């Protein structure tokens with residue numbers, strides 16, 4: 001029921017848009033395409049920017065497929081309505097390999113690789129080419145918002161908008177307040193989050209924000225249990241689904257979000273907090289070293305059919 005309400009709200013919220021009507025998403029991966037999709041569904045014009053044209057093509061295909069899933073859920077068997085929902089939403093999305101093509105918008109959401117220097121370079125450039133009113137936001141899962149925005153001038157119009165995978169389904173948005181964000185920008189971010197169908201929570205610029213700070217130790221201990229041979233991967237996942245009511249077990253969830261991301265988040269959390277629960281895990285390092293990154297590479301704790 002929850003998922004359906006989230007999706008329906010997503011669509012019907014187009015009439016209650018706040019000041020943000022045009023959005024650029026930088027990064028055409030899984031998260032970026034999900035963010036672009038929910039904004040387009042809510043009636044906003046979206047540009048996806050990525051340096052790799054083949055990633056943009058992949059993003060368009062997956063958005064079209066996911067819009068159809070959402071359309072079917074809202075309109076059931078009304079084929080005409082499903083078709084026009086998909087077409088209208090999809091037509092609001094443009095793609096480009098040039099950052100300049102996405103500069104003149106109300107909001108830019110960055111969803112690129114989790115590397116501080118790469119993000120800083122991008123934001124410094126966006127700060128120069130975007131109009132003064134544009135709000136800049138990062139979808140980083142674990143890097144400090146203050147550090148990412150250290151070099152920009154518009155620090156009052158900068159913050160974190162952290163989405164969850166799969167973006168069209170997960171109803172949470174963490175709105176992260178850096179030290180210099182203005183009240184006006186913060187309110188605009190909260191309003192925009194609502195307009196794309198999300199329930200927003202507010203968080204300080206603290207390592208891992210809320211969700212990853214709690215998910216990190218939980219999934220790390222699940223990986224250690226599996227490494228020690230305490231239980232099989234399947235049984236660990238069944239245990240948490242049936243014993244704790246989680247929709248997915250910790251190992252299948254790690255496969256979904258990517259084991260390279262998991263390793264990166266644990267490393268950064270250890271560095272920032274010093275808490276030994278985030279210490280490196282030999283098995284995780286080995287799997288990442290072997291390219292077993294989860295669903296996206298066809299193998300992680302489980303094997304997946306290649307798409």
Ligand code: 3HC
Nearest residue numbers: 066069070073141163164165166168169170247248253257
């Ligand atoms: N777009 C649109 N709809 C989608 C979708 C997508 N990308 N993916 C799934 N759906 C819809 C399906 O159509 C389906 O609809 P239905 O219920 O009407 O049939 C519904 O969502 C459920 O999907 P499935 O039947 O395929 O599979 P499940 O019932 O197993 O649900 C799940 C899949 C929604 C992923 C669920 O297992 C879940 O909620 N898992 C937990 C995910 C989670 O914890 N995410 C957060 C990870 S942490 C993170 O992202 C932070 C980052 O920083 C790393």
